[in-house]
Amino acid sequence: MEVRIPKRTLAEGLSILERIIPSRSSNPILTYLPMELSDQGLILRGTNGEVDIEVKLPAEVQGTGQVLVPAQTFVQIVRSAPGELVELIFGGKERLELHSGAFNTQLATTGPDGYPELSFGPPGPEKIAASRLAQAITRVRYAASTEEFRAIFRGVQIEMSPTSLRAVASDGYRLACYDLPMQLQTRKLVIPARSADEIVRVFKDAQGEVALAVAEGTLTLVGEAVRMSVKLMEGEFPDYGRVIPQSFVLEATLQAEALRESLKRVAVLSDRNNHRVNLLFNHNKLDIDAEGDYGRGREELGIEASGEPQLMVAYNAQFLIDALAPIEGAVRIKLSGPTSPSLVQAVEDSGYLAVVVPLRV
Amino acid sequence: MEVRIPKRTLAEGLSILERIIPSRSSNPILTYLPMELSDQGLILRGTNGEVDIEVKLPAEVQGTGQVLVPAQTFVQIVRSAPGELVELIFGGKERLELHSGAFNTQLATTGPDGYPELSFGPPGPEKIAASRLAQAITRVRYAASTEEFRAIFRGVQIEMSPTSLRAVASDGYRLACYDLPMQLQTRKLVIPARSADEIVRVFKDAQGEVALAVAEGTLTLVGEAVRMSVKLMEGEFPDYGRVIPQSFVLEATLQAEALRESLKRVAVLSDRNNHRVNLLFNHNKLDIDAEGDYGRGREELGIEASGEPQLMVAYNAQFLIDALAPIEGAVRIKLSGPTSPSLVQAVEDSGYLAVVVPLRV
Incomplete structure (x- = not known):
């Protein structure tokens, strides 16, 4: 199992995952980064329990398999690697060698057993420009509540209909909404504000479209290189039209x-x-x-x-x-x-x- | 009592004082900014108990007198003033009007009674390039201790002699020193590391020389527009030459x-x-x-x-x-x-x- 990948590609992939992978957790396995070598390239994953992300990176891959690497240490090493290319050589499940320029590292790794399964579900038939969705959320995000009281207002509501996608946020004292003309199946969902921030972070500069799917209380967004799945809040906003x-x-x-x-x-x-x-x-x-x-x-x-x-x-x-x-x-x-x-x-x-x-x- | 002064001049003067004037204090009068109108211009002062600073700003001044203005609020207002010029009109000791562009403010002020006297002492005969002093301190500052143990090492020692000025810092495990060739009277003084940081901040980009004076446990630095006085630590470093x-x-x-x-x-x-x-x-x-x-x-x-x-x-x-x-x-x-x-x-x-x-x- 070996990977050759430009440092920049790997560092960009890691920067998408870095923020959601916890540096400490009561379940320490979540602080690891699952890496998969496949014929599609190098696949990285991570979860914070609320948001799951998978990033597929183009790379020269030999062999297939999965290992867990300590995420924070690996990110630091890759970011400071002196060469333009990074070479990863897996010695079974216990050891990863990283070479870059004159710099060589051996990292202790572990097998994938025990890491929670991240399921992204099949992509839905509906597509939306990723950056537009991020834009709609960004415009209304400020109005979301930070109080425990009326917890539903700590989310951003997305309302889809055959004519538009609307993002709405409110804390009871103010309200913001943003409409994008768009043809979608009718449904309402409420994304926790922090997870909405992750959607913005990952997709705001993204080119192209993402496929949407909603199932079992989860919104899945499938882009070309990134899959993201977000746990939704239960319930919906009270009728705000009257204010x-x-x-x-x-x-x-x-x-x-x-x-x-x-x-x-x-x-x-x-x-x-x-x-x-x-x-x-x-x-x-x-x-x-x-x-x-x-x-x-x-x-x-x-x-x-x-x-x-x-x-x-x-x-x-x-x-x-x-x-x-x-x-x-x-x-x-x-x-x-x-x-x-x-x-x-x-x-x-x-x-x-x-x-x-x-x-x- | 009136002052007309370019916003930029006033904002730069305030930025020198802003960091040392506490935003909260058990002695609330220290959160105020003493302003003096004199025939030399507008004089601003401030102290954190360890470091006293006085800044003289060129300004069009009518009348003379002293008032205290709430420092933090005044800084925020000046910084956000929309015009290029700021006009200050003092209505006795209780009220200050600030005009800038279409923006007008009335600020509650108070008389100078009760504010501690800041004494800078007469400038000494010795002069030193202000930015060089800042440079010497900057190079060694990292080695100063942060531990309670052996408190003297929480300072930066300045050693003056007929051939050089030396800045030294150590925490017992490491040591850094920096020598500037210079002709000075022989003496040693230890500046608390935090106060040394203020000297660097104020003088690192300064043109010209400052006059040095040491008296009663205080180092006074007198530049063209800025006077600064720093309380020294008692004692001196143990003989570090042998390490x-x-x-x-x-x-x-x-x-x-x-x-x-x-x-x-x-x-x-x-x-x-x-x-x-x-x-x-x-x-x-x-x-x-x-x-x-x-x-x-x-x-x-x-x-x-x-x-x-x-x-x-x-x-x-x-x-x-x-x-x-x-x-x-x-x-x-x-x-x-x-x-x-x-x-x-x-x-x-x-x-x-x-x-x-x-x-x-």
């Missing part, structure tokens, strides 16, 4: 970045507990101010507005800054009243929508 | 970076407790190897050697890597025997010298 306001008393448009920067400045002075900023929409001006223990901050921005000539609304500055973060170019803010939910939309990207609930006056 | 070996059985020369990289690779496999690597000097070759729980690593480097044809020495890999870090170009390693101290010297910089004690075989 999305439908009629508005004032609409204002301005540049998202200017508003974001201005909010950050003014918020420095805001109350440390509720981060309250007051927004006074006043004809074609927006006055932002905040007051806290150390003093008061104020800034004025120009806006295009329609509806009521004047309205004062207060927000948690951080919530509004978060809602603006995914927006490039102009933002449209639609107010349904001083204490009822506000809508934040990207003018140049109709897929994005956020709801922020104002603070009580 | 610097004088006669050698083998000398080897090779590129420092190649050796450092090789040691890092091989050390991945070393025993987690003592980080032991074995160096076998063998004619014109150096064999490096290490063995630990996960296996064994080996690498061979070419060397130029004289003295005994063969010698095996073992080190804590990290200590050797640290000793090599300040060296650019070639390193000369001089061995006095397999268990007695080794010397590590920079071939192209005669100022640097390190002593590393081998591990027992």
Whole structure:
């Protein structure tokens, strides 16, 4: 059993797995990296119990078989290997020799027995551009809850339908959703937010499509070189449609970045507990101010507005800054009243929508 | 009382003080930033109890006086100010208005009463290039102890004489010193390692010279725009001269970076407790190897050697890597025997010298 593989290829493959393989575990076998030599190349796997990943790397392989190598040590060695090529020679199941340039290593390895079986299931018939899925999750991820309370909100809900894929996150005080036009079978699933982060990390720069399959509480994504399987949460979001306001008393448009920067400045002075900023929409001006223990901050921005000539609304500055973060170019803010939910939309990207609930006056 | 100052100038001045002004303190007044308006410009001060710093900034100043402003909030505001110019208007001792672009702030301030007096003493007659002092400290800093035991080794000793300035650090297992040719009055002082880090931070990129003065257990450094005063440690290093070996059985020369990289690779496999690597000097070759729980690593480097044809020495890999870090170009390693101290010297910089004690075989 021997493998010859460019160092860069191997290091890139390991970087996909590295984050999910635990460095310590009550089940120490999970800290190992299962390697399989096959006629398809070198196959690496790993799991953190929630997310399973398999990476297939092109390599010159002689022989077939499986061994477990200590993951962290192996990653460090490969990353520091001095040569452009890495040569792996397996001496049975107990020993791996690694050669690269003038550097030689013998690593203690072990047989694959006892490592949990990672089952990725057959790829489904539906496909989706991997980077688009990652993009949809990225845009809404910030709104997911971090509290124990109402655990379902610690996930990102993916809603598929014959017209779209929607990613939704909420913590009960705010909501973000992102729609991609797409033709899919109707279903809803909730991905734990941390696992959603892994999907983003693995697929955000990926070329090509992944095949989707959902079975037995698991979402499987099958790409060309990577297979990933994610345990889903049980249940689904309560009906959030009713908190999305439908009629508005004032609409204002301005540049998202200017508003974001201005909010950050003014918020420095805001109350440390509720981060309250007051927004006074006043004809074609927006006055932002905040007051806290150390003093008061104020800034004025120009806006295009329609509806009521004047309205004062207060927000948690951080919530509004978060809602603006995914927006490039102009933002449209639609107010349904001083204490009822506000809508934040990207003018140049109709897929994005956020709801922020104002603070009580 | 008013100040007009470029945002960049003010932000740079604050960045010098920011790290030493505590964000929390049992004496809350220390979390404030003392500002003085004078005919010399805007003067900012701060202290962490060990290090006092004063920064004089060129500014358009109207009126004179002193106030205390909440340091952290003020730094955040200045850093995020949207304009190129910052205007400060003091409304007595209780209120500071800051204007920059469309952004306006009122900050609660307080009078200077109760803030400890920072005394920098008169500048001494001796001068030294600030960046050279920082450089000497930087080269030896790694060898300072972090242990409670023998507290004096938690400092960096500065030895001045009519021929040189020497910086020395040691933790009892290793030693580093750096000599700068220089004509100074003879004296020894020990700077706490953390305060030495502040000297490096403030002066490493500084142009020009600083005047030195030592009085009442304090080192004062007076530059053009910055004054700094550092509390010294009591006592001095025990005589370390006797651990610097004088006669050698083998000398080897090779590129420092190649050796450092090789040691890092091989050390991945070393025993987690003592980080032991074995160096076998063998004619014109150096064999490096290490063995630990996960296996064994080996690498061979070419060397130029004289003295005994063969010698095996073992080190804590990290200590050797640290000793090599300040060296650019070639390193000369001089061995006095397999268990007695080794010397590590920079071939192209005669100022640097390190002593590393081998591990027992």
